[in-house]
Amino acid sequence: MNKTDIIELVASELDCSKVQAGKAVEAVIKSLREGIVDDGGVTITGFGAFNIKQRKPRTVRNPSTGDPMTIPAQTVVDFRTAPAFREMLEQLPSACAQVEVKPAAVTASPQSSSV
Numbered sequence: 001m002n003k004t005d006i007i008e009l010v011a012s013e014l015d016c017s018k019v020q021a022g023k024a025v026e027a028v029i030k031s032l033r034e035g036i037v038d039d040g041g042v043t044i045t046g047f048g049a050f051n052i053k054q055r056k057p058r059t060v061r062n063p064s065t066g067d068p069m070t071i072p073a074q075t076v077v078d079f080r081t082a083p084a085f086r087e088m089l090e091q092l093p094s095a096c097a098q099v100e101v102k103p104a105a106v107t108a109s110p111q112s113s114s115v
Contacts, residue, residue: 036077046084053078 003025011021032050035042041051055074062069081089 044082046082048079048081048085051078051080052076 007018007021007025010025011018014021032042036050036052041049043049053076055076057070057073059068059070061067
């Protein structure tokens, strides 16, 4: 699901135009950004909490060369699900059962007959 899908769902839920729903979705996203930056986090009851987290610098290996390299310290947003939402997720069937694997299509190449 992407932002366009969310706008369409909001428009149908509120019985309004996609333009109005888009403005509402943009307002919510803007509020989330401002809350995270200004207050250090945002908590939505029943959904989860977005919080600023500081990552320490760390040393990793370049998979191509095997050489060690340092990833600098970073500021990231951490999301923790609310207990009610986590319980709902645990009741879903496993992710493997939701993915449909289709066999690769076998293309028959025409055979030329030599006489």
